[in-house]
Amino acid sequence: MILDTDSTKPIYVQIAEWLEAEILNGNLQADQKVFSQYQLADMYNINPATAAKGLNLLAEENTLYKKRGLGMFVSKDAKEIILQKRKNQTLKGLVREVVMESRRLSVSESELIDMVKAELREGEDQT
Structure with a gap:
């Protein structure tokens, strides 16, 4: 995925939508660990806080869940x-x-x- 920095859509939303697409396409399965905010920040050359915001958006929707100390994982109902x-x-x-x-x-x-x-x-x- 290429982030559109000229878009009116915030980068964290683009990150969340990309992860959703990865889940829908079967590239990320239930209970599979997803990229960390630091991995996403490195992949897309963005601030880790921006990447975290995208991950947290999906966690708020119960698409992802957190395992303390281990990271974020795809929920079974994602x-x-x-x-x-x-x-x-x-x-x-x-x-x-x-x-x-x-x-x-x-x-x-x-x-x-x-x-x-x-x-x-x-x-x-x-x-």
């Missing part, structure tokens, strides 16, 4: 927590934006649904 969060926050937000834009452009409901179906089919063809 994948489900991430999926639910992304469905309930990210995906719903994107849908809301698409619906609002379709209203501004006077796109009918059936037209919008057809567009979504076409995009889904196109995605299936690429896999």
Whole structure:
């Protein structure tokens, strides 16, 4: 992953999202130790406090858990927590934006649904 320092998204959020992606992709498994704040800081040339903030964000969401003196580990429910969060926050937000834009452009409901179906089919063809 490459951090986007020009993004409006804070670096610690980018770190947290990268770790979430690693969990979703199966690169980090339940009860597996994740990178320490110092390893992340070294990997991305960032302040260890920034890396710690990203780790703590995931710990607050119960995606990671702390073992005193040992570091942070992936929780057994991490994948489900991430999926639910992304469905309930990210995906719903994107849908809301698409619906609002379709209203501004006077796109009918059936037209919008057809567009979504076409995009889904196109995605299936690429896999």
